[in-house]
Amino acid sequence: MLSTMQDVPLTVTRILVHGALVHGRSQVTTWTGEGEPRRRSFRDIGIRAVQLANALRDELGVAPDDRVATLMWNNAEHVEAYFAIPAMGAVLHTLNLRLPAEQLTWIVNHAADRVILVNGTLLPMLAPLLPRLESVEHLVVVGPGDTSVLDGCRPTVHEYESLLADRPRRYDWPELDERQAAAMCYTSGTTGDPKGVVYSHRSIYLHSMQVNMGESFSLSDRDTTLPIVPMFHVNAWGIPHAAFMTGINMLMTDRFLQPAAIAEMIEAERPTHAAAVPTIWQGLLDELDARPRDVSSVRQVIIGGSACPPSLMRDFQERHGIEVCHAWGMTETSPLGTTSHPPAGAEGDEAWAYRFTQGRFPASVEPRLIGPSGEVMPWDGESAGELEVRGPWIAGAYFGGAGAEPLTPEDKFHDGWLRTGDVGVISPDGYLTLTDRAKDVIKSGGEWISSVELENHLMAHPDVAEAAVVAVPDEKWGERPLATVVLREGASVDYATLRVFLSERVARWQVPERWTIVPAVPKTSVGKFDKKVIRRQYADGQLDVTLL
């Protein structure tokens, strides 16, 4: 039997209208590098979003489902685009301005973007790509920049403020199905083509509620949040949408991402909350050591994107009184998965142990661990499995390209669940600890060995500078670990000693038989161990391997 509740869709439009009306006095403050920041109220952003929607429809001919891309920093105009485009029934496509030209070109063409809103300062980057951006009909230049680089380009060029000027302040927002596409973001995976995740109005709405909840970021109109995480990176973790839902003020970096600029804007604008990847925080910590500034306004910092070194978390807490909260998520998860708030009652070292985990899942993200033989693993804090997640803001497929069917590659989706590619354990009280990437786990005789765990133990040995462990084929066990070790300068240690060292720390059957000493571990462009290369070197017989 159906309920008698109203059938009202959850839409970005509703968030926009609510924010502009009920939280009209809340502000988006955009840092300008020098002089006064630009301050714009939610009310004014609401009005300008209406004008932008009018301009996109009436002047540029944007129709429902058209992809409208942004190549922009975090600023007030980007917030306007964030709301205007989905509310009018089109699809906001945020472009990652850090991508190599080839990938960016591929992505724009794959998404079939018709319009790009681009910050003027990014034109030198975009202009050379234009000849190959086949679907793009219009460029809208936002803010100052050298437009001469656009001379003779095919798309029609518009200036943002001129486009908005004198547009009507009303727009009859269409009635939307909450499952309709609202925004999209491509993952920049290390293998294969980038993959587009298409967020729905429903998924964004629900995710925004979660961001505001106490167990996640716990924000209200008393807060000012500083999302250093870019708006092209999974919707700045949902913060702009969450802000319009409850009136959270936003401090926007624009292009000023250097540690000194961040420290300066924190001191001047006194945000209570911030969110960024670990490297930004490390940079800020170093900056504050070199040139102390008052960052005492900040109550909580969310760190995501990759695991945060425990020392960094402790430093912020102990030296600056800032609570650092780990969060785990990915483009496919909108991104809120876990946050590492310790449970009630945990104090001191126990609390720290919880904070070093990836954290706990909200009700809307259901996790399961799939073990070596495809079985669901228990939450005992010991049984490892690949993390799979399910929920209303988790991707169920990828965008198949303009007009094509959604893609559900087997290595990414499993029986309605998203395969995260992360391997870990879950404690009896639901805390996730990630131990490895699924592709790097060693599948030995129906059991899993974490490469990361072996590496961490090896690198704790005083004579070892670096260690990378990879899976290599083994006739009896399927796979076995190969330990690749870089010795510290002047050190000498034999394999047998390292084996004993490991045996004291992990189960006997996990200890590698294959060992090699190398001058350096091959690295990817972002400095991670490149295990593909090691596996290839092993297969090609390029490594001098000792079998013990």
Next chain:
Amino acid sequence: MLSTMQDVPLTVTRILVHGALVHGRSQVTTWTGEGEPRRRSFRDIGIRAVQLANALRDELGVAPDDRVATLMWNNAEHVEAYFAIPAMGAVLHTLNLRLPAEQLTWIVNHAADRVILVNGTLLPMLAPLLPRLESVEHLVVVGPGDTSVLDGCRPTVHEYESLLADRPRRYDWPELDERQAAAMCYTSGTTGDPKGVVYSHRSIYLHSMQVNMGESFSLSDRDTTLPIVPMFHVNAWGIPHAAFMTGINMLMTDRFLQPAAIAEMIEAERPTHAAAVPTIWQGLLDELDARPRDVSSVRQVIIGGSACPPSLMRDFQERHGIEVCHAWGMTETSPLGTTSHPPAGAEGDEAWAYRFTQGRFPASVEPRLIGPSGEVMPWDGESAGELEVRGPWIAGAYFGGAGAEPLTPEDKFHDGWLRTGDVGVISPDGYLTLTDRAKDVIKSGGEWISSVELENHLMAHPDVAEAAVVAVPDEKWGERPLATVVLREGASVDYATLRVFLSERVARWQVPERWTIVPAVPKTSVGKFDKKVIRRQYADGQLDVTLL
């Protein structure tokens, strides 16, 4: 274009499973009057909910969509029923144990309840009704009570603990449509038959997220909430569901609702949060004055159900350091409508002024005010209109009775919006102030006059004990106010003086011409002015009215 997000339904089942697994250590503590309270973990409640579902299906034959009623106090077993019944696809029907026998009988028959779970202490109340409860096949007696009153009754009688004992600890919860009925609650309106509101899994899920959000109750697993508001009263304002979503501990009153018992349980169990109607708080305040106790654990108290006297709010804040937060809602709104947190930056008297309003709406509850001529009124803090609301947890119809079509009476639903029957104004920053009930407003010459406002001004006159103002027909203006005044003992005052007194406080055209002094204002059974009776007395010429 559709998004590629997973299509995962929002269900009570998910809340149950999440709460029992991730927040398994959180507790429901049930007060027992004497001795230790009963403490039960969310994990154990989860297991017992599974056992209850097995028992209801296998022993009692409960099928999807069957209505299973509860006639119970706030306690752990009621929480088990709250989750087991909707999760198995049946409909939880909470019965109001304060209703007169006639209404309760009508409601059970209208809902066609097949099973009633009843606390043993309530059997003396239920037993006499049983012969007329035609659809009820099973009674499940929960907790101690005199079951001899059931001798010879038609329904089969079960004992709750025996029914659960040795049941399987697994249940394959059905896949549910999120719009499916999960729970129902009848309004006890002053006119006409009671009306059933049927909540969906979706509406309960979304409402639970909202309850947890900072702008509403702002709760986490660090909190213990004391919902004094009964679980048969709009799902205890959504608190049990919200608790399982984020691990909030619950302190349950069971049948111990006397101020002394409440004060005792607060001192002993140290809740951080509580929710109840104003009369409970007034009683508690008086109790604390008479016998001081330590209630310092309580951070916030939510007051709803009817407007809270400002003096009570100030007393709690100033004498006990407890923040009292006004909330407005109704059975048809799940019930979270507004909460009266002042906006950021408001301090002192300005903050108090905001706290005395009904508060601000969340994004999911869209309000509009409909004025005297059916037009939408502006949010200017002055233009009054009937409040209409729209959103995913707002009723769109009433339950039409077993097997019948939903009911959408014109005076309750308007063009997809719920007519609340409340008249008020909304400030430019979205704060609602209710001024009157729509049926009591005086529609004079296309403008509205608030009866409550005139009454409040009149009652502020030193010689006036009580005053009721009602609309009476007027040839020229449609309606005009009639002022019915009760003088204080020994006082004498003439109508002209009262007219002048009012003229100094409201617009001239709002001042009544028709006056009458009466010995007492007629009251309803719950002590409210019975304006129907006054209007009838006027129409019948029973009042001695002076026209000035």
